[in-house]
Amino acid sequence: MNEPDAESASCVRVRESGSTKRETPLANFIEETVKAAGAEIALVRGGSGKPLLILHDELGYPGWMTWNEKLAQDRTLLIPQQPGYGNSPRIEWIMNYRDLGGFYSQVLREMKLEPIDVIGFSAGGFIAAEMAAADPAIFSHMVLVAPMGIKPAQGEIMDFFAVTVRRHLMATIADPANTPEYTKIYGGQMTPDRFEAFEEARAETARIGWEPFMHNPSLPHLLRGLKTPTLLVWGTRDQVVPRGCIDAYRAAITGAQVAEIEGAGHRPEIENTAEFDRAVRKFLAA
């Protein structure tokens, strides 16, 4: 396993922010700009230890939270902001999730990070699965949390484009009133800036995931025979990704384990952080 090499010829750190302005007592992390694969990507880096790649969901990187803090105690979290989200500029040639997976694979190769452990959330799970399908050796462990990417065996992925951003956000949590981190990040009145940021994230998701909607028909076929240890995490009250997606991934990846988080919705990492952390740690340690 290689440590991240930000000084290599192909990967130049061009900007590093200082300590963040967050009010929380959470650990230091930095946002830096990485130049790789012919592009510039904003990358959040925090913690120490063996690198762990985090691929955020279709609404973008929501900020450093308790689950990040817990995992960062003994892992270096690397959280790229997907091109077209937040501080990472859109890359026009990326027109679908397979393109995006190919792009991230190039980034990892140039940063000499492969093989690496990964956690992909929702559409981020889709990206991770595309990367693994194209290069079965790229990940040493793969955690897919409520992953999109394969047409569900039963049910449908919620059409979150056909609802307002507020409804989309609400649908990701089973019990918003009792999920403090949800309230902290998404609660209250939405400011025009925040609204715009969400709309930009949704626009980029639409651009690359509109049709077929958030899945790739060939993905399950290309995942066949994948040996990467895989954990599928799913909240039993997920309204966005149905259990049918988990079943479809299990059918595609022989030996994939499932961790169901009772009562959680589409964001088990903030809805039941303890259980999420326990399941992920146990799996990554194996």
Add this chain to the structure above:
Amino acid sequence: MQVGYFTERPYRWLPEEEILRNRGYFGVSNSFFDREKAADDYHYYLDEYCYAEDLGFDVVALNEHHGNPFCMGSVMNVEASVLAYRTKRVRIVLIGNPLPVIKHPLRMAEELAEIDLISRGRLVTGWVRGAGSEQFFNNANPAYNREMFNEAHDFIVQAWTRPGPWRYEGKHFHYRHVNPWALPFQKPHPPMWIPGVLSPETVQWCAEHRYPYIGLGTQLGPTCDLWDFYADVAAKNGYQAGPENFGYLIPTVLADSEEKAQKIADNFVYGGGQNAFSAPQFTMPPGYNSKGAIRMLAKQQTSTWLGVSGEKIRESMEEGDTGAVNYDEVRRKLRAGLQKVQQNLQVIAGTPTTVIPKIKSILSVLRPGIFIMFSIQGSVGNDDRRTSMRLFADDVMPVLKEHAKAIDLPDPFQRTPGSVKLTAGTSRGPVADRAPLAELGLK
């Protein structure tokens, strides 16, 4: 000045409560569709357009919407084909074909060429991006809407003007054999007029292409701002914009008495009217509007065409309770809103005596070379619809034409849009006259 007639061809048999319950026309189940009544109405509306020709209108304008009882024209080229054959004189204006939604520009080029041929050169073909809901209905990726619009337009112009066969490999469209046998009757191709609701990107695109831009019932003040923007872009492109570059379309209804006109005008807010074209989540799908457009719309305080408004943006941000609805209260608010838009001159209703000065004021402010009457919505009967048309054509239109002549409003056929050259370094002349706005108490 060209004077036109336009109707959305509303489906007239839908209970209003179904629209209110659904929070919009788009998405009301087609289980409410009555085939017999719809067949009658398709015949009626085609006859109505022919009646417009008989009454002396210069142009008849068609549009299309998808999966929406607000407008029965789902495939306007079908209706345009019928009118091309049935009418003899009027120009047939399409405002417009939603290029990114149809996703087949070669087929579009063929269809329109046939219509232009059948009409012997009376087609004016406009293009639109398609309303937000249409991106859902047709599964057209909203994030590529503008790219596809531009590419489809450029392709169609080429298909009409570049001798084939040739091959096309674009970003969104690919054709291995472009050689449409039927070419438009008009050379090099039919004129193009572009309707819009103040999206600055569309206005800029129109000005760059020297296409007339038709404001769809937009508020007068912001419309003047956009006319200026068009004229600035025009100046950069070396020409002076004038009335030939601008059109305006506005909801208009006339009756024999003021009282009756107001009663019929209520139908402009039937089911919520234009603002209820579709619910917020369908009005602005992700990626459909540019940042600039969203910011500009957010500034608009009142509702505009097809509900694309700052109000809808705010609803998207703060979507509230959708529990029980008091329909009478909703109706009361809608009627109150109608009074306000009448004061703003965004809806015109009355007898010829009261309507004439209002439209004359609009013409004086916006100085358009094209004026289009948008006929009544809702479930208004055939007789009232025709009376409104007749009163407009007999009593209003001649006065407007005189006024247009007096204040010099040449139309695009009298003066080719973009033909008035502006020497580099010369400042452009005005295109709108804001002075009457103050007299009207409007901004």
